[in-house]
Amino acid sequence: MTVWSILGQPRALGQLQRALCSARLASTWIFHGPMGTGKYRTALAFAKCQLCSNPVRRPNRGDATVASLPDDFVLTEPCNECPSCKACDAQVHPDLHLINRQLGGVYDRGGRSRLTTLGIDIIRGEMIGDDSPDHRVESKLYKHSQLGRGKWFIIDEADLMQPVAQNALLKALEEPPPLTYIVMCTGSPGDLLSTIRSRSQQAAFSPLPTPVIIEYLSREGFSTQDAGLLARISENSLGRIASWRPPDPSAVSRKKTAKVPTDGQMLEILNRLTHAMDHLLMGQAGAGDLAVVINEGAEIIAGIFISHDPSASKDRSTRDGGILMFGLIEVWLSDRLRAVVGSPVEFALPSTVGGIEWARVKPCLDISAAAAAQLDANVHQPTAIMNACVSIEAVIRGAV
Numbered sequence: 373m374t375v376w377s378i379l380g381q382p383r384a385l386g387q388l389q390r391a392l393c394s395a396r397l398a399s400t401w402i403f404h405g406p407m408g409t410g411k412y413r414t415a416l417a418f419a420k421c422q423l424c425s426n427p428v429r430r431p432n433r434g435d436a437t438v439a440s441l442p443d444d445f446v447l448t449e450p451c452n453e454c455p456s457c458k459a460c461d462a463q464v465h466p467d468l469h470l471i472n473r474q475l476g477g478v479y480d481r482g483g484r485s486r487l488t489t490l491g492i493d494i495i496r497g498e499m500i501g502d503d504s505p506d507h508r509v510e511s512k513l514y515k516h517s518q519l520g521r522g523k524w525f526i527i528d529e530a531d532l533m534q535p536v537a538q539n540a541l542l543k544a545l546e547e548p549p550p551l552t553y554i555v556m557c558t559g560s561p562g563d564l565l566s567t568i569r570s571r572s573q574q575a576a577f578s579p580l581p582t583p584v585i586i587e588y589l590s591r592e593g594f595s596t597q598d599a600g601l602l603a604r605i606s607e608n609s610l611g612r613i614a615s616w617r618p619p620d621p622s623a624v625s626r627k628k629t630a631k632v633p634t635d636g637q638m639l640e641i642l643n644r645l646t647h648a649m650d651h652l653l654m655g656q657a658g659a660g661d662l663a664v665v666i667n668e669g670a671e672i673i674a675g676i677f678i679s680h681d682p683s684a685s686k687d688r689s690t691r692d693g694g695i696l697m698f699g700l701i702e703v704w705l706s707d708r709l710r711a712v713v714g715s716p717v718e719f720a721l722p723s724t725v726g727g728i729e730w731a732r733v734k735p736c737l738d739i740s741a742a743a744a745a746q747l748d749a750n751v752h753q754p755t756a757i758m759n760a761c762v763s764i765e766a767v768i769r770g771a772v
């Protein structure tokens with residue numbers, strides 16, 4: 373068992389382990405860093421440690437260590453056995469409050485929410501309460517901890533808090549109730565009010581090095597080449613890679629409505645797209661063939677996303693799938709350009725064609741980015757994809 377099983381974050385883990393040993397744990401934290409670097413998982417483990425009724429203390433030696441701490445440092449880990457640890461694992465602990473944008477569905481009475489923000493209703497309902505006479509909501513922040521070891525509030529994607537929600541939360545941060553801890557996870561700390569940032573302890577999470585991702589995925593049965601490719605197209609985000617793989621089996625059994633994807637589907641999509649782009653370049657296939665591959669890939673990716681979150685919108689997930697497909701086209705273009713300039717990339721796509729010069733790569737990148745923006749803006753998806761494919765074909769074949 374590693375220290376909280378978080379990969380590649382010795383600095384943040386060291387900081388948090390030191391905090392757990394200190395006499396007075398800071399009440400407000402910001403965990404910031406790129407997507408998929410373990411911020412949310414670390415926040416859960418941090419809370420679990422503090423809520424555990426029988427935490428384990430052991431020296432920083434053996435196979436599970438924190439590289440940034442001396443070997444005589446005493447690590448704190450949850451026991452994983454007590455009722456509190458089990459409740460944390462099942463995410464049903466009465467003193468562990470998880471706040472995310474999916475809660476928008478609970479608070480959106482009109483049913484129109486795209487679940488893309490954390491509005492004031494969520495922050496009032498889940499944290500600070502509301503004392504307006506016609507809409508009274510009890511404050512979870514000011515209630516006593518039910519099991520007596522403090523209360524934890526973990527806000528995922530905290531930068532999605534609307535300004536009014538941030539201002540409301542700020543008031544609570546000015547005088548936090550005793551034994552109350554708030555962890556805000558964010559990839560964009562600059563989107564939080566400077567007054568929130570200045571009241572919070574900050575822990576920085578770094579992008580994971582490619583070898584760390586390869587080692588992790590190799591243990592899961594991926595070849596080095598496949599693992600390296602996934603690291604590359606995910607921009608070294610294990611969280612993003614996890615969202616492309618089947619969900620945890622324990623999560624699936626709770627969500628029987630979703631069709632379970634198979635592992636490696638993203639690599640199959642990548643292969644098909646690479647071949648379609650290769651054939652387009654060689655004149656062996658047309659824009660229509662590429663559009664079919666993009667549409668089918670978007671559908672499959674949407675299915676994977678929905679298997680993780682059955683409440684997700686099918687339309688939105690398919691759009692996100694389409695946006696991802698155009699992102700993969702940009703990777704293929706980047707490989708072609710690198711072949712021209714004689715700087716091949718490690719973990720290139722499995723393409724069999726040569727290079728393309730910048731004069732043709734640049735307009736294709738622009739077309740791809742514009743198509744992704746159209747999908748994001750709810751333009752009719754098949755039309756946007758077909759138009760982009762026709763334009764890319766014309767540029768790549770040198771017709772324009």
Ligand SMILES: [Zn+2]
Nearest residue numbers: 424451454457
């Ligand atoms: Zn425990």
